Amino acid sequence: MRPMRMVAAYMAVGSNLGDRAKSIYDAVARLSQVRGVRLLKVSNLMENPAVGGPPGAPPYLNGAISVETELGSHALLHELLTIEQELGRTRRVKWEPRCIDLDLLLYGDQIISSQELIIPHPLMHERAFVLRPLAEIAPEVVHPALQMSIRGLLENIAT
Numbered sequence: 001m002r003p004m005r006m007v008a009a010y011m012a013v014g015s016n017l018g019d020r021a022k023s024i025y026d027a028v029a030r031l032s033q034v035r036g037v038r039l040l041k042v043s044n045l046m047e048n049p050a051v052g053g054p055p056g057a058p059p060y061l062n063g064a065i066s067v068e069t070e071l072g073s074h075a076l077l078h079e080l081l082t083i084e085q086e087l088g089r090t091r092r093v094k095w096e097p098r099c100i101d102l103d104l105l106l107y108g109d110q111i112i113s114s115q116e117l118i119i120p121h122p123l124m125h126e127r128a129f130v131l132r133p134l135a136e137i138a139p140e141v142v143h144p145a146l147q148m149s150i151r152g153l154l155e156n157i158a159t
Contacts, residue, residue: 028065043134045063125153
């Protein structure tokens with residue numbers, strides 16, 4: 001039996017309800033326990049105003065996570081959704097405040113478009129709150145659709 005190929009994957013993590021840092025660190029700890037996932041790096045957490053949600057929503061703590069995984073992209077997504085649910089996330093309204101949010105940003109150099117999953121994340125290149133922590137842990141990683149490094153994408157929106 002041949003060994004599974006490990007794929008680098010990157011996630012955004014955020015929280016704007018409850019003990020935000022605890023929720024994020026709990027999610028990271030749970031992710032590190034998933035079979036077939038090896039945690040590599042976690043960025044510093046950065047506070048940002050809520051974007052796209054209801055007026056007056058509390059600010060977010062945001063970060064980024066890098067892993068190596070032998071899970072397929074959809075299997076990894078399901079693990080992230082399970083972690084969110086275990087930590088009390090309910091999905092009612094798009095962009096509502098949440099105790100935990102885990103978004104799969106990049107999965108190797110793949111471009112995926114399915115009903116359930118779009119990779120690279122379709123808004124990541126427009127969001128400093130995603131790119132800033134991601135650039136901290138993976139500045140030279142290349143966005144497979146735009147063919148720009150994470151650092152370059154961040155510089156584009158920072159100007």
